[in-house]
Amino acid sequence: MARHFLQLYFGIVATFAIVSWGQDRLWHLYADAARPDSYPSQTAVLTLVERQLTSMPQDRWPAAVAELARSTGLDLELMEPGELAGIEAAGPEQDEPALWTDADDRVWALQRLANSDRLLAFRFVDETSQRTPLEWLLVIIFYAAIALVIMLWLWPLRRDLRALEHSTLRFGDRNWSFDAGISPRSPVASLAAAFGRMARRIDGLIGSHKDMANAMSHEIKTPLARMRFEIELARSAETREALMQHLDHLNTDIAELNAFVTATLEYAVLERAEVALNIGQHDFTLVVPAVTESVKRGVRDDLVLSYDVADDTHCVLCDAHLIETVLRNLLYNATRYAKQRVHVSFRVAADSYQLHVEDDGPGIPAADRERVFGSFVQLDGRNTSHTGFGLGLAIVKRAIEWHGGAARVDGSPLGGARFMVEWPVKATGA
Template sequence: MQKLMVSLVLVVLASIVTLGWSISQFAKQHESPSTAMTTAEHIQALQLTGENIARALDNEQVNALGVIESWNRHNEEQLSLLDEHNFPLPPSLKAQFESEGQLLLESDEGISLHYRLPHIGQVLKIKTQILPLTENGFDFNQLYTTLFYGGVVLILLLWVSPLIKQLLNLSKVTKAFGSGELQQRIHIRKSSYIAEIETEFNRMADRIQQLVDDNKLLSRAVSHDLKTPIARLRFGIEAVEETDSDVLKQKYFTRLNRDLDAMEELVSTLLSYARLDQANLQLTLEPIELNSWLESKLASYTFHSHHLDFISYPQPLSVQIDPKYLSMQLGNLLSNAERFGHSKIRVQLKVNNGFIELSVDDDGRGIAEQETEQVIKPFVRGQQSRDNAGHGMGLAIVTRIGEWMGSELSIHHSQELGGASMRLSFPYSKNTQ
């Protein structure tokens, strides 16, 4: 929204200043030199001149024709003498002409000034090239004003048209998403005025789709994975009811407890995964030095049938991360390595292409390359894990935490141990050392 408001203010100010200056310069360049003196000022000057000439010519001793001929040779306005009786006028104008001694007449040929010369019985006529101003005359000021406001409106329309298009697209995608098309997303352009709104919509859409997918996933898991222990519980209870042997009853009770433990473990796993969403995940990021943190953390793990090696990085590596959830990721990776490895587990820190890599390798059979994208999904187990206990949630939990915390999980083949190599990548900055 900040980008939208700033661009709006800049467009308005730029359009007003640019158009105003451009039109002003255009008007100055096309202004005729004769417009320096307005029509009214020109006529007023001619009237004063005409009065003086008429006063001078109204004398029988003056050579009026010579004066007029000399004037006409040097001036654009032409003088002429008319006999007063050959100058017919309507009664109203005739009375005005006789009382005032001068008269201004307008015609299609231009404005003419007339002065009465009573002593010689003639009329002095000054013919000009000035056309009379009419109400329909062309007004350049009105034209420039229209151009200015029209230009501002045009520029604003050009600016607002992409915004209207983006809002219509947002409305269309929102309606489609609300109708159940959860895969709908907005393509965000760098020049978009509402990029922040579009980004937040896409995040909201991802969040809603993730919640819907998790709900479907948990529903399928509960209905599928709980059927077996529930069926065993039912058979166990029936067996307890049918036998009188205390030994068999104790055996059946042991099996029932084991089935209940399996159900409790599954429910606990489901709840743990369900809590790992952005709304419930309260991250407390703090700087930790990975070498020392891993050394103390690995010292608390006990492996009865596996040998654990830790290879630290020769320099301190500090990252901003939540140690609680990093510990949860590490625990799931170590549990996975213990379950599928034969006898060796190795934890190592590296720096690779600007990222810190925390790898957990085992000497098991590894994970096929075509299965690496599937085994990180909830309740999906690889071909090598069919005979092992578990629900296929360990790597899914590690992946889900990494989505919110920025510790990305990738699966590789361990060149040294021959099994799987699980790698957590963290952004690396030398300034954090």
């Protein structure tokens, strides 16, 4: 802080000093020179001496001026034309005194004598250019006030920067929480907010990777163990039918592993720092029915899937691949837990697109409605006979966030859960 303070302080002081010096010089050279009445006593002396000289012959003027200088102690001189460089061309006019500063910075009051080219010169001390002790004290107080103002400006800035530094150091020591306590009015509030978003993003990625590692240890090891067991059984199979049955079980486990790897890779793509969205206009009066019918072909026969699409959804702005993935994952999730019915609705509100998928299943407790969108999260207490990896809803959440929207879950009039996703009409990406 001391280095920044001194740099700012001496920079301001030097600026004020240079400006003040320049103002003093300009005022002295021009303002005072143009206003000899600023020195009334000197002007009066010149006027009295001029009147005395005009009453005697000009050949006696030098002696008279010398006698007056000796007797009064005043520095008076009678100068011939040309003795003062520039005076003969620039003044002074008769009856109009002027000031002149010589090469030694001595100040002269000059008066051109009547009916003569001679100049009466009176040298004096310019007291206006000398600072009194009080003036020097005021100058010191002035610069001290500048230092106080700078200190008051730098202190909260330094305090907030130090708090930000300590928070980042704690975060770097694997304390995955970031709370610098910076006021919104602070000059570094935007920087602290950016650090906070970065910290939350890193914390989320670390948590996601932990969940992924835990899930992989279960979702991969379990099928591998079953596959190893089926291979041993296949080796000891006595009939072709028994062998084919074991091979079918192996194929089922391989398909499960492939589905898990595909879902994991798809989620990992959405968790990247940057995702390039392919935004275009798409006709959702065709997209929603097509995706719904596609999912319907793979569910049980007694389950009814219906849809309701508004007529004004012919030109929807989105990344079609991601939104189709969102709809499929929501439908897959609903069909796992629905008893008899799943309903899809899509419409355009004032400034957003709204997609709802609801079912008549057991629903989701209010305490778990935020957690259900986490990666590799599978809620306890639901029908455990349904398979899944806990990635479908996490993919939904990230895909909608990349569209600048949000996903949430609520209760459905059908009795189960209603998943609601919406994104702005002008989808630009998160």
